Amino acid sequence: MNDDERLNPDAVPPWLASLWPRYEGSPVIAGINDDDCAVLEWGGELLVVTTDFLNARPMALELGVGGLGDLGRLVVAANLSDLCGSGAAPRALLIGVTMPYGSPSEDFRELMLGVRSEASRWAVPVVGGDTKLGAALALFGVAIGAARSRSNLFLKNGGLEGDALWTSGPLGSVSSAALGLSRGDMTPEWNEWAREVVCRPQVPVAQSRALSDAGVGHGGIDVSDGLGADLRRMCEASCVGATVEVSNVPVAAETRVLADRLGVPAWAFAFASGGDFQFLVSTAPEAARAMSGLGFRRIGTLTRDPALQLCSDARVFAPMPDSGHSDARGLSFVDEIGQLLAAATSKPTESS
Secondary structure, eight states: OOTTSOOOGGGOHHHHHHHSOOOTTOSEEEOTTTOSSEEEEETTEEEEEEEEEOOSSOHHHHTTOOOHHHHHHHHHHHHHHHHHTTTOEEEEEEEEEEEETTOOHHHHHHHHHHHHHHHHHTTOOEEEEEEEEESSOEEEEEEEEEESSGGGOOBTTOOOTTOEEEESSOOSHHHHHHHHHHHSOSOHHHHHHHHHHHHSOOOOHHHHHHHHHHTOEEEEEEOSSOHHHHHHHHHHHHTOEEEEEGGGSOOOHHHHHHHHHHTSOGGGGGGSOOOSOOEEEEEOGGGHHHHHHTTOEEEEEEESSOOEEEEETTEEEEEOOOOOOOGGGOOOHHHHHHHHHHHHTSSOOSOO
């Protein structure tokens, strides 16, 4: 790392991993940069632990469509999403909060009632945390999970050449919701959908648990920054590449409405941001029937060639956009989504 460079949180994991490398005989199955979760051998089971901050400028507040209760729900969802993307069963949560000096107690109560609402929805107890006063709002969680064995997990570094690549659900909903809400010319029904997408997370806990029980997952990661950015991270950790068939990327009907209005392919919204709380997973091609039965959608293939490419009708037509959300840009969500959407559609394409 260059001391003169500005901090980019997305660039530090490899350096941090060099400070705490795994060693032979260690109980650590997955450490820094091996997955979004840490995995340790623990009393006959595997302990899976993750932590996640809510963005310093939460989208729900930036767009003016949510309050502190929604932020409480979102921080729970963000942490459970990490466990879903690894296959671990959620067991407990810890929540840390810094409130601005002078905050009314009611604000803290509203936030924590949102935490309780989302945690109760998934029957995951909140067992601790910390509360401070500071210069600005900061909110993070720690999620604790477990798995019976390594075969019940699908970690970021577990993808294999030739694997089928699947998504647990629609992608690009949050990026299209944010962009549509900022326009001010969508229908009331569309805007209500968009507000729900941004503020009311739909975490695929049941799908993750069913897939874990099936034991067919190889590599996995939750889509927190965008399809391209998170698939790149999984491919780098697994030493593979990927092709994505754009016509197979599932998107909501509302996303297609906005895409048609803007004259862009609907799949491009999947590369414009994350926040949908879906996850990617790879399996052997032979698991196709089981995966379809669990509600997963095949969107591509992992390859020996490390390139990341977009396909249409099995023919490569463009490199895959792999930037995704980055705090280092310092942009508003809407401006960043617009920038990433333009980048995803800047090359000639033959499919919408």
